[in-house]
Amino acid sequence: MTESFNIAKALSEKHKSKSTVYVIQAVPGTRDGAPKINIVGAQEFGEIKVMLDEDKQIMFSPAPMVRKMKRMLKDFSDNDYLLLTGDPALIGVACSVVSETNNGKYKLLKWDRQERQYYPISINIHDRGDINE
Secondary structure, eight states, X not given: OHHHHHHHXXXXXXXXXXXXXXXXXXXXXXXXXXXXXXXXXXXXXXXXXXXXXXXXXXXXXXXXXXXHHHHHTTTOOTTOEEEOOSOHHHHHHHHHHHHHHTTTEEEEEEXXXXXXEEEEEEEETTOOOOTTO
């Protein structure tokens, strides 16, 4: 039984090493060395990659930011996750970009305050379930 546990753990580590957690925007306070929240727990799901500084915003011309996010998320795959931090407009763009890039499917990490841990959520915008559910 220990051997099968070790094999499962090794496979989990191999999968994790191929995954990336795309943090949309740096947590406020990061620049000053005192982030308001700790996202270290997200490392359990893959390598952390912070995409944008904490002060970035979409202004009156969103096209340059959309192009930048498309470049940054071009390699997003089924193994990767979004960590939805920062400006809600940037979060919307990131979800739209990865949905387009990855055939309507992506995963995100949801923080559970009570359990104090992240849970993965799988999204498939092409799911044809009953819209009255």
